[in-house]
Amino acid sequence: MKINIKYSIVGLIFWIFxxxxxxxxxxxxxxxxxxxxxxxxxxxxxxxxxxxxxxxxNIQWFNITSGYITVYCPFGIIxxxxxxxxxxxxxxxxxxxxxxxxxISRPYIxxxxxxxxxxxxxxxxxxxxxxxxxxxPYSKEAEILVCAExxxxxxxxxxxxx
Numbered sequence: 213m214k215i216n217i218k219y220s221i222v223g224l225i226f227w228i229f230x231x232x233x234x235x236x237x238x239x240x241x242x243x244x245x246x247x248x249x250x251x252x253x254x255x256x257x258x259x260x261x262x263x264x265x266x267x268x269x270n271i272q273w274f275n276i277t278s279g280y281i282t283v284y285c286p287f288g289i290i291x292x293x294x295x296x297x298x299x300x301x302x303x304x305x306x307x308x309x310x311x312x313x314x315x316i317s318r319p320y321i322x323x324x325x326x327x328x329x330x331x332x333x334x335x336x337x338x339x340x341x342x343x344x345x346x347x348x349p350y351s352k353e354a355e356i357l358v359c360a361e362x363x364x365x366x367x368x369x370x371x372x373x374x
Contacts, residue, residue, distance in 0.1 A: 228264065
């Protein structure tokens, strides 16, 4: 079970900071009875809360048990796929954090459910229900674990291309 907390901590800290600033500003302006300022800070507080919850959802880990690979987040299961459904696998550098032209990428293993998934289809480094692939943070241990479980369940080698 590998977790990507070190990759998603930047967004989490940023939105915690935004949430505290907006809450402090809202409380100060409500006590001073500045109506429009408090409305503005309340909207900023709502946006910060939504983005904070979204950044918590980006904390993900995976587990391989009884022929299924399951990706979890603190709110529950994101995706569960049978290992037999994996059509191809490759390594890529996925963007974990990006602002305009500045982006930080880390190596990931992409397990594709469809053969038509290419390297250009990988938006970011986080799993979602609607995507036709599973992203796993790359490490030698994760690669060995996925390949061994795939061989045990399917009886053939899983080749992870570069």
